[in-house]
Amino acid sequence: MTALGFTTKIVHSDHKLGLEAGAVHAPIHNSVPFGFEDVQGLIDVFQGQPGHAYARSSTPTLDALCKKIQKMDNGVATAVFSCGMSAIVATFLTLLKSGDHLICSRFLFGNTTSLLGTLQGYGIDVTLVDATDINDVTAALNSNTKMVFVETIANPVTQVSALAEIGDFCEAESLVYVIDNTITSSYLFDANTVKASLIVTSLSKYVAGHGNAMGGSVTDTGLFDWEKYSNIFPAYRKGDSNLWGISQIKKKGLRDMGACLSSQGAHLISVGSETMELRMERQAVNTMALAELLQGHPKIAKVYYPGLADHPQHERAKQLFSGFGALLSFDLIEGIDCCEFLNKLNLVISATHLGDNRTLALPVAPTIYFEMGLQLRQEMGISENMIRCSIGIENTVDLIADFEQALA
Numbered sequence: 101m102t103a104l105g106f107t108t109k110i111v112h113s114d115h116k117l118g119l120e121a122g123a124v125h126a127p128i129h130n131s132v133p134f135g136f137e138d139v140q141g142l143i144d145v146f147q148g149q150p151g152h153a154y155a156r157s158s159t160p161t162l163d164a165l166c167k168k169i170q171k172m173d174n175g176v177a178t179a180v181f182s183c184g185m186s187a188i189v190a191t192f193l194t195l196l197k198s199g200d201h202l203i204c205s206r207f208l209f210g211n212t213t214s215l216l217g218t219l220q221g222y223g224i225d226v227t228l229v230d231a232t233d234i235n236d237v238t239a240a241l242n243s244n245t246k247m248v249f250v251e252t253i254a255n256p257v258t259q260v261s262a263l264a265e266i267g268d269f270c271e272a273e274s275l276v277y278v279i280d281n282t283i284t285s286s287y288l289f290d291a292n293t294v295k296a297s298l299i300v301t302s303l304s305k306y307v308a309g310h311g312n313a314m315g316g317s318v319t320d321t322g323l324f325d326w327e328k329y330s331n332i333f334p335a336y337r338k339g340d341s342n343l344w345g346i347s348q349i350k351k352k353g354l355r356d357m358g359a360c361l362s363s364q365g366a367h368l369i370s371v372g373s374e375t376m377e378l379r380m381e382r383q384a385v386n387t388m389a390l391a392e393l394l395q396g397h398p399k400i401a402k403v404y405y406p407g408l409a410d411h412p413q414h415e416r417a418k419q420l421f422s423g424f425g426a427l428l429s430f431d432l433i434e435g436i437d438c439c440e441f442l443n444k445l446n447l448v449i450s451a452t453h454l455g456d457n458r459t460l461a462l463p464v465a466p467t468i469y470f471e472m473g474l475q476l477r478q479e480m481g482i483s484e485n486m487i488r489c490s491i492g493i494e495n496t497v498d499l500i501a502d503f504e505q506a507l508a
């Protein structure tokens with residue numbers, strides 16, 4: 101049988117689990133404790149048998165979402181968390197310890213960059229590199245390097261990391277390769293193709309899609325040999341070694357650190373995910389149309405979108421991704437005030453967040469990059485006149501008309 105398409109797999113994911121009374125959606129289990137007729141059942145769950153004991157660690161609804169995300173990501177196992185940041189925190193804190201070295205892209209989601217400062221306070225060495233350039237990444241290697249963390253398309257400048265080359269490097273040096281696939285999602289980019297060890301996704305964005313639920317996931321691709329990884333605790337060095345990493349992330353990240361997703365949230369994400377391909381297709385069409393309108397417009401100084409032929413990593417993006425996504429930034433020419441421009445847009449909402457059905461925009465410098473200060477913004481190539489847009493699923497003509505009237 102040929103492999104099923106992305107959406108076919110997703111929409112048939114829950115009912116294929118053989119759920120209660122033929123339900124096509126995984127039921128929402130709100131129970132916190134799970135009771136057993138025979139106490140041995142409880143003991144078995146505590147000792148690693150499949151099952152549920154307490155909702156901080158798992159519920160049947162969360163398990164169904166894990167299976168769905170695992171299918172999307174083509175991985176061996178998935179853990180879900182309360183949001184993308186908690187998935188990232190759990191990955192770092194459960195797999196790294198004081199004295200370890202972490203290589204990270206310099207172009208990361210702002211809150212992840214902020215988190216790296218916290219990690220350094222706990223004795224984890226961090227080197228920030230230009231992840232678009234493999235030489236800059238390999239030059240950061242140290243004897244204590246354990247992990248490399250990058251994003252696919254960076255926000256807000258849209259740099260595309262040297263994902264394939266970094267994968268080869270991590271494989272050669274036995275480093276855990278973590279890819280934050282939020283901006284592309286597993287629909288546009290299968291991170292297995294570049295040998296990712298772990299795929300991290302903020303489910304709050306394109307996967308949930310409707311701006312009504314938060315969640316995060318970590319999927320183990322099965323490509324990393326955890327037997328070689330010294331930071332796996334003895335308790336998790338048991339059974340299939342493919343699952344050691346994700347077991348430790350799950351146990352320590354959820355059970356010990358407690359950033360658990362609610363079953364209600366999991367249901368919303370699960371329903372949202374069914375239309376991700378359809379939404380992302382429309383969003384990409386809209387984003388390309390907007391990029392073309394903005395490029396060369398006399399009031400626009402620069403457009404950042406990997407779909408444009410003159411984007412520095414356009415060829416790389418074309419090769420790696422099945423589309424260019426829906427994140428677009430642009431600089432207004434000097435003399436035009438970002439806020440004045442944004443207030444002229446009628447449909448577009450001034451809001452942070454990405455991957456919503458509605459087009460959202462914000463002035464970058466005074467909002468998401470305010471805390472970093474002018475110097476860091478300049479180092480990251482963020483102009484003071486930059487606007488970031490997350491393009492939605494509106495009808496293309498309406499969206500273009502809104503930008504046209506605001507530019508006029």
Ligand SMILES: *Cc1c(COP(=O)(O)O)cnc(C)c1O
Pocket residue numbers: 183184185186209212251255280282283302303304305314315316454
């Ligand atoms: C939003 C985002 C996160 C954090 O996700 P939350 O669900 O908001 O916590 C992490 N990485 C990237 C690339 C993001 O865009």
